[in-house]
Amino acid sequence: MHIRYLAAALFVAVFVAGSLPVPSSYRHSAIGALIAPTAQAKTLRERARSLLDRITGSSMPEGIVKTNGRIEAIQVDVAAKYPGRLVDITVEEGSEVKAGQVVGRVSSPEYEAQLRAAQSNVDKAQQSLVEAESMITQRNAVLAAAKSDFERGKELVGKQIITQQTYDQRQRNYEGSEASVKGAIAQRDQAEAAIKTAQAEVERIESILKDLVLISPRTGRVQYQLARNGEVVAAGGKVLTILDLQDVYMTIFLPASVAGKLEIGGEARIILDPAPQWVVPANVSFVAADAQFTPKTVETAEEREKLMFRAKLQLDAAVLKQYSSRVKTGVRGLGIVRTNPGTAWPDDLQVKLPQ
Numbered sequence: 506m507h508i509r510y511l512a513a514a515l516f517v518a519v520f521v522a523g524s525l526p527v528p529s530s531y532r533h534s535a536i537g538a539l540i541a542p543t544a545q546a547k548t549l550r551e552r553a554r555s556l557l558d559r560i561t562g563s564s565m566p567e568g569i570v571k572t573n574g575r576i577e578a579i580q581v582d583v584a585a586k587y588p589g590r591l592v593d594i595t596v597e598e599g600s601e602v603k604a605g606q607v608v609g610r611v612s613s614p615e616y617e618a619q620l621r622a623a624q625s626n627v628d629k630a631q632q633s634l635v636e637a638e639s640m641i642t643q644r645n646a647v648l649a650a651a652k653s654d655f656e657r658g659k660e661l662v663g664k665q666i667i668t669q670q671t672y673d674q675r676q677r678n679y680e681g682s683e684a685s686v687k688g689a690i691a692q693r694d695q696a697e698a699a700i701k702t703a704q705a706e707v708e709r710i711e712s713i714l715k716d717l718v719l720i721s722p723r724t725g726r727v728q729y730q731l732a733r734n735g736e737v738v739a740a741g742g743k744v745l746t747i748l749d750l751q752d753v754y755m756t757i758f759l760p761a762s763v764a765g766k767l768e769i770g771g772e773a774r775i776i777l778d779p780a781p782q783w784v785v786p787a788n789v790s791f792v793a794a795d796a797q798f799t800p801k802t803v804e805t806a807e808e809r810e811k812l813m814f815r816a817k818l819q820l821d822a823a824v825l826k827q828y829s830s831r832v833k834t835g836v837r838g839l840g841i842v843r844t845n846p847g848t849a850w851p852d853d854l855q856v857k858l859p860q
Contacts, residue, residue, distance in 0.1 A: 582747075772788060
């Protein structure tokens with residue numbers, strides 16, 4: 506028998522003993538005072554007996570099944586994407602964090618120096634662009650003059666005012682000016698490409714520096730702090746583990762005869778060991794397709810009873826939001842499901858939450 510059940514049984518036994526006749530010689534002793542029946546003891550006996558009946562399943566109606574389970578939550582790790590020294594860690598184990606909250610930073614002087622160098626390269630490329638555009642303007646002026654001389658030379662050489670040699674020289678000047686303009690345009694294109702390359706490098710390093718700021722990916726609670734301020738972490742080194750308190754569930758195991766009747770999204774109930782007076786609403790969010798315990802030999806009808814299927818009972822999101830500060834993973838309790846959706850929940854399994 507599970508220790509919890511045994512403790513409950515002993516609890517009931519003590520109070521049942523209080524209802525037995527007590528010899529007069531003990532009524533005024535310390536033991537007699539302990540087990541003497543009182544109205545309070547009777548009430549406690551009734552509560553204990555009711556709880557024991559519910560735990561052992563003796564009072565479970567047809568179509569409702571209980572099993573043991575444990576509260577779990579999705580865990581996410583906050584890790585350093587790049588190596589460096591941890592600084593400005595602002596949280597510790599148990600701290601509540603919000604999605605997008607800055608929880609620390611990795612210092613990396615090397616990347617900061619690379620960013621300054623990349624920004625300098627952008628400035629140089631922009632200066633080269635200004636010079637190339639100025640050169641284009643100058644060479645366009647030279648080209649315009651050379652073109653004018655060449656066109657006038659066509660008329661003059663036809664009238665034999667200038668020699669053919671002079672005309673050929675003007676033509677060469679014109680063609681050379683055109684080539685100079687094209688060269689200046691090519692320099693401008695190279696400067697523009699250099700600017701884009703330098704800007705891309707700046708963006709790359711800025712992205713790295715942005716990733717050096719550690720951000721909480723989800724709203725939750727810090728479960729583990731794996732590194733402290735001043736420590737050097739490697740690329741991918743974990744710094745924090747955060748529990749997502751909006752994604753909490755109980756993991757249970759059910760025999761095939763029960764798991765096969767569950768509906769995804771069906772209502773369920775959770776009763777936790779530390780607070781058996783509360784009944785928490787949940788839904789069946791997952792049923793495994795494969796059995797967890799499969800016999801190695803032939804699966805006879807008796808062996809099939811050993812097949813257990815893992816299932817998840819997802820806690821209601823509204824309840825989690827309201828009671829997030831009370832959520833603790835690893836807590837044991839009972840998961841209660843319905844194999845027949847038409848079965849009504851008994852009074853003691855109606856949702857009951859602290860106010």
